[in-house]
Amino acid sequence: MGKTKEISITINGEVHHSEVEARLLLADYIRHEADLTGTHVGCEHGVCGACTVLLDGQPVRACLMFAVQADGHRIMTVEGLAESPDKMHPLQNAFWEAHGLQCGFCTPGFLMSLIPFLDENPHPSEEEIREALSGNLCRCTGYQNIVDAVAMAAKAMHA
């Protein structure tokens, strides 16, 4: 065991105080300490994108940061997207409508990468969408339905 450190992280608007070892990854902190299991852990070396969360509004790999580094920062996870359990975010809705997922393991990472992308690119071309998706891996859909979902979301969000 290494020495522990006290940290406080705001996740989806709620402040979490914990005492953690420095080697605890942010992804594992979110899942095991904050009990928010929507953030998934895939490759654990920054390639698959399943653990993508927003750090102060920008997408980052939660497996490539230590929880202690997020001390005093704001994190947003997939649980922070929907307004309420029965009112999904337009991006989530579009993934549902366009069948942009099959097993769903990669979906939280896709959603968190796409939120800032659609903010900065309200009317993306298909090429821009494909480039934006390149940092997240999906092994089920073949991506076509994800591309459709993003185009649908862009229309719905910026009509």
Place this chain on the structure above:
Amino acid sequence: MKPAPFEYFAPDSLEEALELKSEHGDEMKALAGGQSLIPAMNFRVAQPSVLVDLNRIGELDYIEERQGAIHIGAMTRQSTVEKSKLIEQHAPLLYEGMPYIAHPQIRNRGTLGGSIAHADPAAELPVLALALEAEMQINSKTGSRKVPAKQFFQGYFTVDIQANELLTEVILPRFPENTGWSFQEISRRPGDYGMAGVAALVTLEEGPKCSKAKMVYLNVGDGPVDAVQAAESLSGATLDSKTIEAAAIIAAEKDIMPFGNIHASVEYQRHLSKILTERALSQAFERAQEQL
């Protein structure tokens, strides 16, 4: 938990970080953006016993122009460099190369100094730093020195930083006049490591006569590879498709030393390097002509 235990320091100032470095030396790894170090720690390929996290040192995060030279703090995020108007205006080659570095999610954490100090032969930033003849500002508790990129990169993941030192700033000299630039890379998918890539600069004297050319390559050697022989063949030459192709052949056959990997054989890396050199030199030549 995946990484092995370590002692962790997160100083607020460079002074404290250098103090810690002088105390712990080689045992202590500096944690910059962590986009290479943390994966290595997750797999326990790297097991540093002490980490000094530089992410709270705000004084190492800046981009400034001083008499035409661009000074970039080592902890400046790659995404900040990528979006900087100053970089676009004063270091167009760097600006063009930034989006090739992994993905936005990685560039949001990855730092300019971290990638340069890591010196991965497949990385873009060491290539861009060498092409732009950057100077590295190295500090220790007791001293400060500047190292030109040419001496800084010493081979496979090896740079001229001593155990008690940190890379604190990267200085790009004033972008030369009548000079065109180009960055070209081919990877399997956007964001993957390039199978080959080149940063090129062409300076024209008058008309199509080249006074200086520089081509630096990624992933075809034990670090950023400066194609000295190919560049020499262009010095004083009149640029056209023939002289450009001849230089590309010299670069691909003589200057680079590709190892090959699962994505590209040695022959294919040479082939790509030749094609990319032609594209890069043609584009850099065109851009230089626009300035005459």
